Amino acid sequence: MDGSGAGTNAGKRPNERLRSWFVRSGWSKGELARQVNRRARQLGAHHISTDTSRVRRWLDGEQPREPIPRILSELFSERFGTVIAIEELGLRSAHQSPSDSGVDLPWAGPQTVTLLSEFSRSDLMLARRGFLGTSLALAAGPALVEPMQRWLVPAPGAGPAPETAAQPSPTRLSGPGLELLESTTAMFRTWDAQCGGGLRRKAVVGQLHEVTDLLQESHPEATRRRLFTCAAELAELAGWMSYDVGLQPTAQKYFVLALHAAKEAGDRPLGSYILSSMSRQMIHLGRPDDALELIHLAQYGSRDCATARTQAMLYAMEARAYANMGQPSKCKRAVRMAEDTFSDAGADGEPEPDWIQFFSEAELNGENAHSYRDLAYVAGRSPTYASLAEPVMRRAVELFEKDDVHQRSYALNVIGMATVHLLKREPEHATALASEALTVAKRVRSERVNTRLRKTVDTAARDFGDVAEVVHFTDLLTAQLPETAEAV
Numbered sequence: 313m314d315g316s317g318a319g320t321n322a323g324k325r326p327n328e329r330l331r332s333w334f335v336r337s338g339w340s341k342g343e344l345a346r347q348v349n350r351r352a353r354q355l356g357a358h359h360i361s362t363d364t365s366r367v368r369r370w371l372d373g374e375q376p377r378e379p380i381p382r383i384l385s386e387l388f389s390e391r392f393g394t395v396i397a398i399e400e401l402g403l404r405s406a407h408q409s410p411s412d413s414g415v416d417l418p419w420a421g422p423q424t425v426t427l428l429s430e431f432s433r434s435d436l437m438l439a440r441r442g443f444l445g446t447s448l449a450l451a452a453g454p455a456l457v458e459p460m461q462r463w464l465v466p467a468p469g470a471g472p473a474p475e476t477a478a479q480p481s482p483t484r485l486s487g488p489g490l491e492l493l494e495s496t497t498a499m500f501r502t503w504d505a506q507c508g509g510g511l512r513r514k515a516v517v518g519q520l521h522e523v524t525d526l527l528q529e530s531h532p533e534a535t536r537r538r539l540f541t542c543a544a545e546l547a548e549l550a551g552w553m554s555y556d557v558g559l560q561p562t563a564q565k566y567f568v569l570a571l572h573a574a575k576e577a578g579d580r581p582l583g584s585y586i587l588s589s590m591s592r593q594m595i596h597l598g599r600p601d602d603a604l605e606l607i608h609l610a611q612y613g614s615r616d617c618a619t620a621r622t623q624a625m626l627y628a629m630e631a632r633a634y635a636n637m638g639q640p641s642k643c644k645r646a647v648r649m650a651e652d653t654f655s656d657a658g659a660d661g662e663p664e665p666d667w668i669q670f671f672s673e674a675e676l677n678g679e680n681a682h683s684y685r686d687l688a689y690v691a692g693r694s695p696t697y698a699s700l701a702e703p704v705m706r707r708a709v710e711l712f713e714k715d716d717v718h719q720r721s722y723a724l725n726v727i728g729m730a731t732v733h734l735l736k737r738e739p740e741h742a743t744a745l746a747s748e749a750l751t752v753a754k755r756v757r758s759e760r761v762n763t764r765l766r767k768t769v770d771t772a773a774r775d776f777g778d779v780a781e782v783v784h785f786t787d788l789l790t791a792q793l794p795e796t797a798e799a800v
Contacts, residue, residue, distance in 0.1 A: 324373030329402030330384075331371050337391050341367040344387070351383045354558055354759065375404055382449070386560060389450070389597060398449070415451045415568045416459040421540075424572040428543060429524035431565060432550070435517050450561050450597070457605045460568075460590070463575055463583055464613050485526055490538055493523065497545050498666040504549065505670065505718045509556030510757030516553060520546040537577045544573035545667055548586045555593050556720075558759040563593060581618045584610035585667055588629050596760075600636035607633060619664050624654035625671040628679035635686040640697075643687060647680045670718065674711030678725045681705035685728060688735050698735035705729045723752035723761045730768050739776035743785045746772070753793060762793055 334344065341364040348367075352360035357379055370376055376384075381403040388396045398404070417427060496519065503512045523543045531539065551566030567590045574583040587610035594603035607630045614622065631646035654676050658664070684701035688694045705728055712722035730745035746769055753761045769789050772782045 324375075327371055327373050327402040329400065333388050333392075333396065333401060334371060337388065339391075340364075347387050348380065348383050351387060351558070352379065382561070385450075392598065415456055415564065417568065417572060419462055419465070419572060419575060421576045424540075424569065424576055425524055425527045425543075428547060428569050428573065429521060429528075431569060432517050432521040432524065435550075435562065436514065436521065450564055452594070452597070452599050452602055456564075456590075456594075457602060457609075460571065460587065460606065461609060463571055463587075463609070485529070485531065485535065485539075490535065490542075493519075493542050494538070497542055497549070500546075501549055501666065501670075502717060504553055504556075505720060506716075506756075508720050508756035508758030508761065509553030510759070513550065513553040513557065516546055516550045520550055537579075540573050540577035541579050541582065544570045544577055544579065544582055544586065547573055548589060548667070552589055555589075555596075556758050556760050558763070560593065560597065564590070567593070580614045581622050582665065582667065584614035584618055584622060584626060587613075588626060591629050591633065595632055595636055598636075600633045604630065604633035604637065619657070619662065619668065620653050620659065621657040621664055621671055622668050624650045624657060624676065625668065625679075627653055628671075628676060628683070631683040632679060632686065635683040636690065638687075638690040640687055640691070643683055647683055650676060650680060670721075672711070672715075672718075674708050674715060674718070674725075675721065677704050677711065678708035678721065678728070681708055681725070681732075682728055685732055685735070688732075693735055695736060698732050701732050702729075702736070705732055719752055720756050720758050720761060723749050723756065723758075724764065726752070727761070727764050727768055731771075734768070734772055734775065739772055739779045740781050742768070742772055743779075743781040746785060747788075750789060750792060765789070765793065 337344075339347075345362040345364055345367050348362045349360060352358070352362075360380070362380075366376075370380075370384075381398045381401070384401055384403065385396055385398045388401065417423070500512055500516050500519070504516075520543060523539060523546060527536070527539050527543065547566045547570035551563045551570060554560075554563035554566060567586055570586045571583055571590075574580075574586055587606045591603040591606040591610070594600070594606065607626055611623075611626050611630070614626075618626070627646050627650035631643050631650060634640075634643035634646055654671075654673075681701045681704035684697050684704065688697035688701065691697055705725060708725045709722070709729055712718060712725055715722065726745050726749040730742040730749065733739075733742040733745065746765060749761075749765055753765055766789065769782075769786055772779075773786050776782045
């Protein structure tokens with residue numbers, strides 16, 4: 313066997329399902345092969361080396377071995393803006409245990425600790441071996457939303473610990489030690505905002521695994537809750553970083569486990585924040601209906617306990633979902649609610665958790681501008697919605713430009729501004745902004761930033777391929793931001 317994921321070909325028939333998706337994608341065999349190789353490198357599967365002849369064999373009915381089916385599922389899902397399962401591509405997936413592939417997990421403290429410990433340990437081990445994320449599948453629709461609704465169901469009791477779990481031992485954790493864990497989590501969050509998800513992801517996963525070890529000791533109830541809060545924040549951050557570097561199934565699993573930990577901590581505002589991260593991922597994957605259900609669940613669950621800043625963030629994410637569903641009136645209403653609610657942020661002088669501090673005036677403007685921008689795309693590149701987006705996006709860029717911490721957000725909003733100018737048929741201005749974003753992209757390790765920049769430039773090249781500035785920048789991007797990614 314070569315290193316390209318060759319599999320069974322005995323008695324094969326042409327794979328009409330895969331061929332149908334492939335033809336509609338508009339890709340050539342060479343383009344698909346290159347994308348598979350790039351995604352494999354990103355997963356750490358450096359043994360994968362696909363070429364056009366291998367793609368032709370898949371279309372002819374050859375069944376590739378893992379991780380190729382998972383990679384193809386992710387690539388076609390991103391291409392068409394909706395989750396496309398392995399089976400829909402006419403491919404066979406490897407057997408998966410419920411704890412590896414499912415999101416419908418038991419809502420009980422000991423099981424949550426065990427699953428967090430097992431998954432973080434596997435992540436650390438498999439990342440070294442080069443197979444990170446290859447045994448996971450994305451959940452969507454009722455298979456995702458319905459299990460998350462049990463976040464709000466009162467637990468009947470933790471029950472006995474599973475046989476595989478270690479018996480609790482007396483705690484060695486001091487008060488200062490717990491405070492250090494909490495401050496370290498905040499530090500990791502700052503590093504992520506500055507440097508992107510690719511730089512410190514392994515460190516966050518390692519810290520999460522250490523916290524799960526502590527949770528297997530006996531603690532006073534107050535300490536136990538603080539440890540579960542720390543575990544929830546670290547798992548959410550590990551999920552966010554995984555999402556940022558393109559490891560979507562891994563990200564979803566961390567988000568789900570984070571929500572379980574937040575439930576054990578009794579922290580509903582934190583749970584609503586985790587659900588908002590899951591919602592953002594669903595929008596990215598072209599599932600705005602799922603995103604909206606997750607946001608409504610977050611809003612309902614935290615309606616009587618979330619701060620104004622958190623509520624404003626949830627309204628902004630609701631607007632993004634409505635925008636991508638093509639519902640302008642509901643989108644505009646959610647935007648207004650986000651703005652009105654944000655005006656009350658911090659008014660009562662109550663301290664807010666570190667995880668919501670990112671939602672600043674700059675972030676509010678960025679989210680609302682992207683909602684209007686998304687509406688413009690859904691409405692057939694509407695210049696009206698593009699004009700609504702422009703001043704709000706400009707304000708976001710101005711504010712983020714002064715922010716030394718949130719560099720990834722700055723890059724994403726500069727790219728967003730470039731897309732607005734493409735919608736307004738101003739390719740020269742868009743290219744100048746894309747050049748500014750490229751400077752930042754080279755400083756942060758964020759596949760999300762890189763992908764958005766490439767897609768924006770691809771759109772410019774398709775629509776304005778005869779403009780000299782576009783031609784020049786397309787060549788520059790290819791040279792300075794090659795489509796490679798390191799294992800993280």
